[in-house]
Amino acid sequence: MSETNSTIDPAEVAKFEAMAAEWWDPSGKFKPLHMLNPCRLDYITRQIAAHFGRDLTTDRPFDGLRLLDIGCGGGLLSEPMARLGATVVGVDAAPRNIPVARVHAEQMGLQIDYRLGTAEALAAAGEAFDVVLNMEVIEHVADPQAFLIACHDLLVPGGLHICSTLNRNPKSFAMAIVGAEHIMRWLPKGTHDWSRFITPNELYDLLAGARLRAIDRTGMVFNPITWGWSLSARDLSVNYVTASVRPQA
Template identity: 50%
Template sequence: MTGTAVEAEIRKFGALADRWWDPDGPMRPLHRMNPLRTGWIADRIARAHGRTGRDLSGLTLLDVGCGAGLASEAFARMGARVTGLDAAGEALEAARAHGAAGGLEIAYREGTPEDLAPTNETYDAVVALEVIEHVEDRAAFLGALAALAKPGGQVFLSTLNRTARSFLMAKVGAEYVLRMLPVGTHDWRMFVTPGELGAGLRRAGLAVTDLAGMTMDPLTGRWRETRDLGVNYLVAARRD
């Protein structure tokens, strides 16, 4: 395997494969966040193709760092032709089994975006959700995402801002106090500010088109779109 994937990160998330689809398990925050982030992305893909609602019928989408397929399945149900890509083989096994049980046709592949870039495959949309904060070489990673988008295609990321508040909420609070995530899930030093991410996307040949914050209601556990980028946020970009 080549590219920007960190072996320790691959092993860490591969070990969670058998519990990935448990809504109350270690991936509970992603289960709760998923409707917001996939809906936000689908709205913008559909709009770019002159469609209303979240109709992604026939459009090609690459889900980078797909894990066991939470986002891949959501996009497939909206009609997209989804390819899920991940470096953790155990997670992909769980993804294939769950997708097959739900009657979904999703092409799951093991590897990194750098592995795919030389094939000249391109997609209408490329998404990488909660991935870049686990990546070793951000510039190479973003360059590969850009190469995998069609000319005029879109690239979407969601990640964590590197702020004092994100350290308290997403690292200390989520992992040690509330136990929402396994201890060691995140390294706060690898969190990415919007400015850093925007600059990296521009260097990769992508133009940022939208930004939004994601905020969780601590009483209900529901996530909503906000203007607050201080902890979790989404980015949309376009390849010229």
């Protein structure tokens, strides 16, 4: 696929490629993702189990499901999905991320199909998945609508799409830009562009424009007292996640 048909923003890819070697360091540049990961996994696993009627108390509840992790990075979500039985493809546009992910999966004894590429290229190749994970990616792409259309095309009819991003308001600027990048220095300055953040209503409109039917939206809230994350049905003011479905017809 040519660059003109891709929603990839080279400048955004370069930011994360520069940090690739630190993906599995819980105290490194990806510390915020390591802290957020249990909360993300809680939402993802519950949504998949509910949608496909799976029992999370079994050893491999996602056996038989083919799952795509877009913007897989070092594999922080791909690996637990593989452990739960899913057949996982992880795709990332940053070349240095893929070797990191492959080596770590091999060390963990996991079989994960990591590929350098884009959602659009996979869709053009006719790939199809039961579940598409699109976590903290949409705020970094050049064309969110085209990107979500590719996500739709990657799903089988009845497939599940899970997308997380950041709300755009003064609170998110204070916490995600000023707090995370300038005060706490959890992320390098410039990691996020506040103008690219997407409100929940905007994301719902984008999902509808991609012919995806939204079924849920939930906040992910950081508590500075417990120093941990939790899901919230009411507080979508900064981080939030949505679930949507490709209709059967």
